[in-house]
Amino acid sequence: xxxxxxxxxxxxxxxxxxxxxxxxxxxxxxxxxxxxxxxxxxxxxxxxxxxxxxxxxxxxxxxxxxxxxxxxxxxxxxxxxxxxxxxxxxxxxxxxxxxxxxxxxxxxxxxxxxxxxxxxxxxxxxxxxxx
Numbered sequence: 143x144x145x146x147x148x149x150x151x152x153x154x155x156x157x158x159x160x161x162x163x164x165x166x167x168x169x170x171x172x173x174x175x176x177x178x179x180x181x182x183x184x185x186x187x188x189x190x191x192x193x194x195x196x197x198x199x200x201x202x203x204x205x206x207x208x209x210x211x212x213x214x215x216x217x218x219x220x221x222x223x224x225x226x227x228x229x230x231x232x233x234x235x236x237x238x239x240x241x242x243x244x245x246x247x248x249x250x251x252x253x254x255x256x257x258x259x260x261x262x263x264x265x266x267x268x269x270x271x272x273x
Contacts, residue, residue: 152180156191160201161215166222166231168210204231205261221260227269234262 159172167175173188192213195201204212204222208229214222221234237260244255 152176152183152187153191153194155180156188157195157200157215160192160195160213163215164233166204166212166214168212170210172213202259204259207231219257221262223262223264223266225266225269226263227265230266230268232266 155176156172159175160167165171169185169188169192172192173183173185176183176188192201196203196213199217201213201215202217204214205224206212207224212231214231214233216233221237223232223234224230225232243260244258247253247258248255
C-alpha cells in the first residue's frame, strides 16, 4: 500500500522557497526566510522536509559549503561552481562537456550511468580581482 503524502502550507512554502531562488540555499537560509510568515516553523521541520524532497527527487543537494549543506530546486542536469572565497554556489548551465559526459563514461568504462554531478571549485566573478 502506497503512503499518502500529506500536504501542508509549511511544506509547500519550504519547497517554493528553494524552487524560487537560484542562490542554492541552506536549511538555515530557508528557515530565516520563512520564519516571519510562519512563526511556528522550526529548523527541524525544514531539515525533515529537505530530506523528504531529496528522496522524492524534487530538490537536490549541491554539497556542504562552509559547514552547511546547500540545495538546488533545479533538478535538471547541470554543473556548479563553488567559490572558495565567498562560498557562493553558481549554476553552470549549458556546458558542452556536461551534455555527453555520462555517455562518454558509460562507453569508456562499460558501465551504466544513472546520473552524475559535476562541481567546479574556484573563484567566482564577484570575488575576482578587478583589473
